[in-house]
Amino acid sequence: MTRRPRLTEIGLNTGKKGRLHRILYKHGLGNGTALFLPYDQGLEHGPRDFFTNPAAADPGYIVRLAVEGGFNGVALQIGLAEKFYWDYAGEVPLILKLNGKTDIPPDAQPLSPLHASVADAVRLGADAVGYTMYVGSPVQEQDFAQFRTVREEAHQLGMPLIVWAYPRGDAIDAKGGKDSFYAVDYAARTASELGADVVKVNFPKPDRRTGVPGGYDAEFTEQQAVEAVVRSANRTLVLISGGEKAGDQAMLEKAQEAMEAGATGLIFGRNVWQRDHDESLRFVARLKEILAKYPSD
Numbered sequence: 001m002t003r004r005p006r007l008t009e010i011g012l013n014t015g016k017k018g019r020l021h022r023i024l025y026k027h028g029l030g031n032g033t034a035l036f037l038p039y040d041q042g043l044e045h046g047p048r049d050f051f052t053n054p055a056a057a058d059p060g061y062i063v064r065l066a067v068e069g070g071f072n073g074v075a076l077q078i079g080l081a082e083k084f085y086w087d088y089a090g091e092v093p094l095i096l097k098l099n100g101k102t103d104i105p106p107d108a109q110p111l112s113p114l115h116a117s118v119a120d121a122v123r124l125g126a127d128a129v130g131y132t133m134y135v136g137s138p139v140q141e142q143d144f145a146q147f148r149t150v151r152e153e154a155h156q157l158g159m160p161l162i163v164w165a166y167p168r169g170d171a172i173d174a175k176g177g178k179d180s181f182y183a184v185d186y187a188a189r190t191a192s193e194l195g196a197d198v199v200k201v202n203f204p205k206p207d208r209r210t211g212v213p214g215g216y217d218a219e220f221t222e223q224q225a226v227e228a229v230v231r232s233a234n235r236t237l238v239l240i241s242g243g244e245k246a247g248d249q250a251m252l253e254k255a256q257e258a259m260e261a262g263a264t265g266l267i268f269g270r271n272v273w274q275r276d277h278d279e280s281l282r283f284v285a286r287l288k289e290i291l292a293k294y295p296s297d
């Protein structure tokens, strides 16, 4: 297992450290691991994601689920945070998502525009902000410049910065695709280099051939691939995303491999709420059994 960085060694200013401490040690299991409930899919994918469990279309239902499930945080866009978070403020940490886009226009030049600020996050009582960065996009330069403004504001206001590091674009497709080991590993490194405190990546698929020399074509197990990603992120904490709804057993195995490999936690949305309320909580309990085995020292 790659060693997970300690909170004391990740070089954060006081506000960032205090907020991250609250997320990791005062909520969830309180053992330094994290289980986040992301709810930006309504913007990113549209209402279709709620068809299997119509109750999940209600943001109030999701924030309540985050409280009932004992999550370490719930990630919301500004409009939903303003209308729905205050009922539960303080009961579950808020991660305010600062940028986002629909999937309606073709994704030729992926860039996620900013529509909220770190100051909004402070006003709403958030404990972290989230930023989607499309690593490898043809408009990556614009993305990096936009990210710089967020990083600087987050630093000034002592707000932990979580980067949704998503490889995208034709150049990524040519090298094995967005979930390839090469792409996910590079995205984690990029987020770390550019100043993320925490990075959220998809589970890497080491079996995809990339044509990139230097290890990516070697036979890696899935767990070894996550270990490499955690190393690439160095002192940036790693969260593994859930992705589309899959079988429970497969998801639990991924969760176990991710934690064994040194990830700090999981950020699972559709796999949690695209099912009936009680089933969601049962699944969350099983995820937490896994996290309980990996306390941070």
Ligand SMILES: O=C[C@H](O)COP(=O)(O)O
Pocket (backbone or CB within 6 Å): 038, 039, 040, 041, 044, 164, 241, 242, 243, 244, 267, 268, 269, 270, 271
């Ligand atoms: O940006 C998308 C969501 O954060 C991902 O959540 P999910 O894939 O677990 O539904």
